[in-house]
Amino acid sequence: MDHDHVTLAKEERDNLDIVKEARNNPDLIEIEAYGHLKGSALLNNLTASTLRAKGRIIVPPVVFYNQSRTETMIVVHLGTELCGHDGIIHGGLLATVLDEALALVAMPALPNYVGFTANLNIDYRRPVKSDQWVVLRGRLDKAEGRKAWVEAWIESLDGNTKFVEAKSLYISPKSPLARVL
Template identity: 55%
Template sequence: MTILDSVIQDNQVCEPVTPPNGYVTEVQPDTSGSDQLHEEERSLPVVRELRESTQWHEVEAYKHLSDSARAHSLTATTLRGEGMIARRPLKFFNADKTECILICHLGKNLCGHDGIIHGGLLATLLDEHLAYVTLPHLPNFTGFTANLNVDYRRPVTSNQWVTVRGKLIKVDGRKAWAEAWIDDDQGVRLTEAKALYISPRAQGPKTDF
């Protein structure tokens, strides 16, 4: 990833949910994508399980970005639309934000080889996801990717739902390590990554991911 952008907005509330750590989540309805995709999303077993769980708390993807940062974001804006990332991903945190889950649909126009999602896009999704579980725990509220290792286990076909999962491994001062992986909707491991993030010495604004 480049940076996980700097200017932040706190989550607000449609239907408030107060998790154990006290942060309040709000998810505005997403009207993008077709009715069919919307229905598929709602019917995914992983989505039903996460929304029924008391251990996971849904937040609005990209809500932490300022309007300017969102407008210029590769994943929040540039790659959104029909045939790409048609719907805003669903995003869930555990209580202490050491684990995160993202569910998204990858369309036919995100390919390297025809019908196969570009490996660079998968690396980008993993990199951003690794940041979600590391940056909240770094001392100066922001960080940069110092090292990213990606293993491509299986081809990721286009026009499918995927689940991105990430977990914080260790924090040592201004350094944080994490791992993340991408599964298909049957739980088959497709791609996985490990990363090191380093926080700059200068303190930035605190981001509510």
């Protein structure tokens, strides 16, 4: 990947008002996107590695949590090579990034911080144009035992346009993850 494009994209991301405000908000915690992935788990991850390129997701998103980890805000750039129709981001890609936002608020509420998407319901409200920064927001609705119900949406940087909404149920496995895999 062209190092200059990555550097410029990081500078652009870090200078967005929404990112600067979140970093200055003492009620929010910033975490490193994909920081929990190591080795082959990182190399074989769709959004952390496979889709990381100019024209796709050029730089990792910035991720913020509230103190209780029941809400998240993610700022990400969606490039021109992620389209289903020219200039419009593919709905399946939107489902993928929403699933990740949903997981960020479901996992902390689940036993052993492990769970899987049991269902994912998406309502597409407006097309998402390519080559723009968007905001994903997610929140935990409720958690009971091995289940967590969560919701997330994608909106414009200014928060005035909601593009896509999703609801999901995550379920933690009965046995340790090592037995599931």
